[in-house]
Amino acid sequence: MTRPLLALALASLALPALAEEDHHAARVGAVEALHAWAAATTGPEALVFVEFANAGDTPARLTGAETDLADTATLVGFAMVDGAGRYLPLEAVEIPAKGRLTLAPEAVALQLTGLRAPLVAGAEVEVSWRIDGQALPMHVQIEPEGATQHGHAGHSH
């Protein structure tokens, strides 16, 4: 009698953790997206970052994302041009087979221009990534202004 009760108690303890993981992760096909985040801003532009893991045997193609947050959402890549860093538009980036692609500051990012509302720290917004022609909607955690990594950095799921 006590064993099922104990199992129930343990399961109820684990539930919030599972829910949190679901909240910060999304999957389409063999590709999983983890911890999407952006830094809070009141300006017209923002960059969204995320981590993709492809468990499949073939590369997946990330072509951008859709969102109601801004007028445009463009996939961009950081490059040094004559000693100055710039984000240049990218048509698509491959997520390698059995590999990862990390969208991060000064690397690949989703650039939102014409933000319709400020991004407030602690809030969550939604973007829908386009991977191999399929939509992958997920929550984006808004981190404090000037953040350089998501709040779960170093935390392994």
Add this chain to the structure above:
Amino acid sequence: MSLGVLILRGMAVGPLLRGLLRRQWQISAVFAALIAVSVGLGVGLIAQERGLRQGSARAADRFDLVIAAPGSEITAMLATVYLQPADVALVDGETWGRIQGHPKVTLAAPLALGDSFDGAPVVGTTAAFLGHLAGPLAEGRAFAARDEAVAGARVPLALGASVTPAHGVGHGAEDGAHKGTAQRIVGRMPMTGTPWDRAIIVPVETVWEVHGLPDGHPPGWTGPLGPPFDSASFPGTPAALVRSDSLAGTYGLQAEFSDARTMAFFPGTVLARLHALMGDLRQVMSILAVLTQVLVTAGVLAGLMLLTRLIGRRLALLRALGAPRRFVFALTWSYALTLILAGAALGLVLGLGATAAISAAITARTDILVTSRLGWPELHLVAGFVSLTALLALIPAALTLRRNVLTDLRG
């Protein structure tokens, strides 16, 4: 600006201001020089920091993607972009085969580091990398044989000179280790503004061979130098410079080669992250620069208060002759403002000179071409300084009005 219009409206202070400056030219010159030195230091500091940041980033421009064995990205970047000696693990032949055979790779060049000649790093690589790094050669041609080399723009060796590399770099270099081998300089790279200007570049096969390693080609190979290299005969490289046909392709390669066996990184990204870390330092420097300037100006304005005491009799005479209080106020304020403006303008020139001199010194020491020019941040700094001190100058001007005319007239 509007403050000046408000204060000087209807007041023809020009002739008296000129007279005041003429009569007090020595003290005016000292005050303006003090302001100039503080403005020059501030402007020079900010412009120099930006110049160094851009120069170091420009040096990494040609290094699209570096693939190395897992470890520190910063160490690998310092070794490849800035040719700083470092002990790093090697990328093996199997991995090299994956890089070289990847359909998205348009250029893959191994970099063999660690030898030197007379203090100049000797780097083994491919002729294709030479072309990518520096474009067409300034003199001569690229190496086509194992005993040929290309000199960087700042290497003080003429075409035809012969070099025998020492094993290692700096004080620990073993001069006789590669005895019996010699490379003849057959070409010279144009100036790149990077530490590669001081390097001697040789075929990578030569570096492997003189170290008693397989030369990257199958035994009995008689073909030309350079890629493709044979995975089984590939002795390993500390780093490979890799290019793709597009930025997206390069990011795809980075994702693919960031695994347990290799790390792939953009030197530009590593630098940008380092620069971002220093962003706060830059802000502190700007604040300190403004504070120093304001402190010097406060000292000058305090001196100005003493000066108004010295010229109090003349100002009192003006008042006695019927000059309105506002005229005396406007005269004193415009005198202070003239010193501030002259000092700020002279400070900009001084800052420009100081940055040029420091840039040249840094370029000579590091081989990173640092070109500092005055830009908007410096002009904003000076504009902020002038606005703030123009407001502060209201204090001595106001104090002259509080002086008793009769007392000043009596002397």
